[in-house]
Amino acid sequence: MSYRVGIVGATGAVGQELIDLLHRRHFPMSELVLLASARSAGKTITWQDKSWTVQEATPESFETLDIAIFSASGTLSKELCPEAAKRGCIAIDNSSAFRMDPKVPLVVPEINPEAAREHNGIIANPNCSTAVALMGLYPLHREFGLKRFFAATYQAVSGAGAAAMTELEDQLHAWTKGEELTVSEFPHQIAFNLIPHVDVFYDDGYTKEEHKMLNESRKILGMPELKASTTCVRVPVLRAHSIAINAEFEKPVDVKRAQEVVGVFEGAELVDNPAEKQYPMPIDFSCKEKCGVGRIRRDAAFDNGLALWVSGDQLWKGAALNAVQIAELVAKENLVTPKASA
Ligand SMILES: NC(=O)c1ccc[n+]([C@@H]2O[C@H](COP(=O)([O-])OP(=O)(O)OC[C@H]3O[C@@H](n4cnc5c(N)ncnc54)[C@H](OP(=O)(O)O)[C@@H]3O)[C@@H](O)[C@H]2O)c1
Structure with a gap:
């Protein structure tokens, strides 16, 4: 099984680490989409021999994605995580927007992986x-x-x-x-x-x-x-x-x-x-x-x-690595159905 993955905030400190770790840990991706603000739309980001053109994050960005890792701002997560979830794309959020929401699991995979099963389309990543x-x-x-x-x-x-x-x-x-x-x-x-x-x-x-x-x-x-x-x-x-x-x-x-x-x-x-x-x-x-x-x-x-x-x-255990570990948990436990195979 492979997944279409998006990174929201791909030009930022955590976003750059996410690109690296998703590849380094061989997360099964059929596509990686890099999203940021309108300021960065059109910029090129490269990792080793791969390159991507950054796109502006909008609600429609999630139509074709299966997993989106958010590392932008709490305000943007509040606006776009529900839009992703609505479109069958699981949102893994690095901001503090949903961490204390009782309907959103807050997951550290070495501690409470079982909490991820209770997700309603959003899983929160803890404070660093x-x-x-x-x-x-x-x-x-x-x-x-x-x-x-x-x-x-x-x-x-x-x-x-x-x-x-x-x-x-x-x-x-x-x-x-x-x-x-x-x-x-x-x-x-x-x-x-x-x-x-x-x-x-x-x-x-x-x-x-x-x-x-x-x-x-x-x-x-x-x-x-x-x-x-x-x-x-x-x-x-x-x-x-x-x-x-x-x-x-x-x-x-x-x-x-x-x-x-x-x-x-x-x-x-x-x-x-x-x-x-x-x-x-x-x-x-x-x-x-x-x-x-x-x-x-x-x-x-x-x-x-x-x-x-x-x-x-x-930047790793407090953000990008923990988020990638959550994505791995989502894949291992089939917590999202990839759209390509739906
Ligand atoms: N740094 C850490 O160690 C750490 C640890 C845990 C959690 N976090 C959380 O992770 C998030 C990102 O942190 P960071 O340190 O990576 O910040 P950062 O380096 O300032 O990067 C922010 C990213 O968010 C994007 N962004 C800002 N406004 C946006 C908008 N309206 N639409 C789309 N994208 C937007 C920026 O894109 P542009 O380049 O286009 O502006 C950039 O890619 C924050 O919520 C932070 O609290 C960070």
């Missing part, structure tokens, strides 16, 4: 920090029973899109030339800085990104009572988010057992040998499918607690 954090937390939850966690994120600029990556590079170039730095994608200069502000602030003092980490973890893990408090920070790293986590569990914890369960979990790679200066770092986990988990130690504040550090490519 949440997906990366869960690659460390979930195997520990299975073993010890997660009760609550605290987390601080170290989020790469690519999490804010292609223009944000360029902004960090431009600021570094300007700094080396002694020129004034231009700030437009972030609230402050990001070069040589940390910004404890990702997405908008809510009345309770947390940001929307911090709310997403709590609410999406609850939905993915099926734990509506889970407690978590997070602080999300933008750092001058180009690619791959890192998260420092302190988690409390129901059962007594054991560091060796924790390392074992992380080591065999399919979404994680254990890198935990501090004596040899081995721990996960964003530079080592860029363009890697697994997220690195290390610095696992008994938490000094919780009774049944573990402290850990996770680094993972949020």
